[in-house]
Amino acid sequence: MVLDLKYDTARQYYICLPATEPGPLPDIFINVYRKRNRIECQTLDLVKLNQKITNAHSEVINMSDQTIQDLLRDVCTEVSGLFRVSEAISMLDMLGAFAQLATNNEYIRPELTETLAIKSGRHPIREQIHSSKFIPNDAYATPQTRFQIITGCNMSGKSTYIRSLALVTVMAQIGCFVPAQYASFPISHQLFARVATSDDLDANVSTFAAEMREMAFIFRNIQPRSMVIIDELGRGTSTTDGLAIAIALAEALISSKALVWFATHFHDLAQILAGRSGVINLHLAADIAPDASKMTMQYRIAEGPVPDRRYGLVLAKLADLPPAVLNKARSVSEAMARLARRRNSSSRAVAIAKKRRLLLSLREQLFLARDGTMDNAGLRALLIKLQDDFVLRMTAINREMELYPGDESEIEAHTEPVSNLSVHTPETQALGSTEYNKRMDNTLKSEPIVIESDLDSGSENFIDDDSVVLI
Template identity: 45%
Template sequence: MGSRVLRNNMLQPPTDFDGFIKTRYDALEEMVTNEEMFHEIRKALKLFQDVEKTLTKASQACQLFAVALHPAKSDLLIKIRNLCRPETTVPILLGIRKVIEADVTYMKSPLDLRNQRAFAVKSGISGMLDVARQTYRELTEVIHAHSAEVSEDYRVAASLKFDNRRMYWFRIPTVDLDMDSIPPEFINVIPKKNHIECQTLDLVKLNQRLLDTSNEIIMRSDAAIRDLVKELRRQVPPLFRVCESIALVDMISSFGQVTTTRDYVRPGIEDTLALKSARHPILDKRMASEYVPNDYYASQHHRFHCVTGCNMSGKSTYIRSVALLQIMAQIGCFVPAEFATFPIIHNIFARISAQDSIEANLSSFGVEMREMAFILKNIDNKSLAIIDELGRGTSVRDGMAIAMAISEALIDTGASIWFATHFVELARILADYPGVLNLHLASDTSVGEGGIPQLTMLYNATAGIVNDEHHYGIALARAIGMPDSFIKFAEHVADDLRKRRESSRQSSEYYKEKQRDKLVQNLYEALEEAKKSLNEEALPGYLRRLEEEFNLRLKEIDEM
């Protein structure tokens, strides 16, 4: 049941911090810090197979659940403990016990299941039901007596079996019979390898009488249970609240389990998104210490993040991580990071796949444009969007133009945008726009044996635009095993295109000065945000990193 609540929260994360998110944070923090209470809660939750399906077990388990929550001090857990108090669940359990036998449970074998169904309702509830059950017992005894007579009369070891189709039938080992002269009293004979399955005419008649009696019992029992359900309907509203509360605690306790085992931190809710050493929640579990954490920062002054990098450098994982962590924070879960603050987001949009739609008669580019049209129509300044390699499904010129137009429209919305692209020229143009922050996933190029360039992915998000002079795509094609002749020709074409582009590019002192002014303005805005959002422990490390990025960027501008 907790899984259904988790799914609903992931599809529609709450946006009320004081009413929902903060109380969940407090409850989760108390579970994590109070280890004894946490283990008692987990033990009590194991008694709930599904509260909405097993009412009797739920009523019993609620009492143990309330005891497990006795030490709770957070508002949410106290409220749930009060909802699960015995005054709510004991009357329901007593009402059930008046009608249903205490030892009734679901059985797998057909005969046991039939007997449980026949004797589930207590004696004395219905006189006609008691008479029918007495007849059922007598017929069952007659059938067993008939089985003993068959074994004695024909000197065989006939064992009585039952299934839902034939009801009672005999299984007789072949060693006890002459297969060429089976007694004519045995009917519906089915020969097997080591035995035969059969019935007698008397057994068939007894089966029919037993079936009629069983149907009468089921009809009378259902009538008694319908009356019980009618009485229990008065208790449905508090019972549903109990179900929702237990499901919520189930979800939060699962958060507590992953928080303690994966070293998550409690996020703060601010106007700024700031993450230090954040990790992808799924890859962090699969890769453990091999995963490279990254920092994230977004504010009104840095709301459009243009992420470049070579193939397989981790761009898609980087932008997906921020969306997943935002959802985790808003459903009340701690996040895998050393420090984290999030704003409250009302909409999350994603354009990350490159699949066509045959049923809609759309190519991959058509699907991409349809989804982007939906995003542009619904996005606002309370939204977060991740967009992966927009415009790759058409020509380079058209894809670049469309990506540029859509990027400008997204910047104007004021939403938090994480935009991964291979269009380096797009990143250079957008660098002059307000609110744009260029990032790239770093990689290291070295020379291996035979003078062959080698490419090593660092998976580390760094300020600035990726250096496209190293031909990362060609290096990756060489590593995969493309023939050398193709690689050399591709390098020749790439170098020629780069030289033409550089010759047409105008480099002026005015452009450099403009870039320096913007760099200083961004530094000022970053310091203002750090002053308001970061705590004393995180501030020194952040300032050192900010200084390194400022000096690196200033050096790049001087070398233009």
């Protein structure tokens, strides 16, 4: 008789023999099952052995569990020491990674001051991808230049610029060297970013709705010590509504005293807010050929608005659109530009705002010079330069004011509370927007926004617009 020993999870070990064996099975076989051409059965001794195996397995599991429990009790008595060891190892690993990163990529040690100043700063990720092409940029932000409007043509590097500032700020505050020739940062309590430009299909939210939801969150939590980067705002709705909302949100961000970088294609936004204290306009430079046949991105930040606003037409031409379409777009653009120039008239109030900003800027420069570490010769040279620049710019402003002797628009617009917004440290006073009223034929009015919050303002670290004493 041919017997075969097999195993099954339900019956454990059993005996299998061919069903072709002649005659009945011996009485020693129990639990007999007949399946086609084979017979499965067990014996009493085999059942006992299976039970012993089960008992032994259960005993091993119980002993293993008891051993593990004893080990856990022993470890818990020394858990504080193990935590200290793990923290030391993780800290050593982080510092080693920082050291390797700083050594291999020529990073420098940043300083912690009250001014954000970066010389030849680089994007820590993009420079690894385009190491031979990446162009470094400078950045400078103080309470008098806390709201920076970044304009420029498409693909000129606006998003890369503002994101690099956020990344190096985070790197500096976690103790890492940063990619720059020199860098100093104020301590930022919060970092807010509004950079996505896509719909949220899962939440059934459009691009514009997502922008408004994110901005509402920012306004509920922003503080004077916050840092905010905004990459396009209000582009997901109509031009009029988008510009109006962008202006209102920008006014609220200015009032918050936070450091803000606002990248936008709304050039009117920079003109409307030009008279507000703390606002400056920068752009990413680009060279356009005289015949508009070629556009070269410099990827370098520069002061002032974009010199040529028709870069969209140049990009459209490079995309080989039909000539008739391009000619029509160019004629419409020129007509709108002429209309804007007729509406754009200077006023005495704008000149007064420029003079006020010049005085505040000089005051801030003098305080920085006083608290700096320059030697006497360097300090003397700096003061002479500041004096010469101040005299030239003030003379130009006075000449501009002489052109409007009878202008009655020197009216300061008092701040008014705006509901449904929550931002810290309201500005108590700002110049009215007479220039914009003339330019837009009284269709829009730029008023400073005042909003309240329960959070601590912390305004002692910033220079108030109307203050004459550094707090």
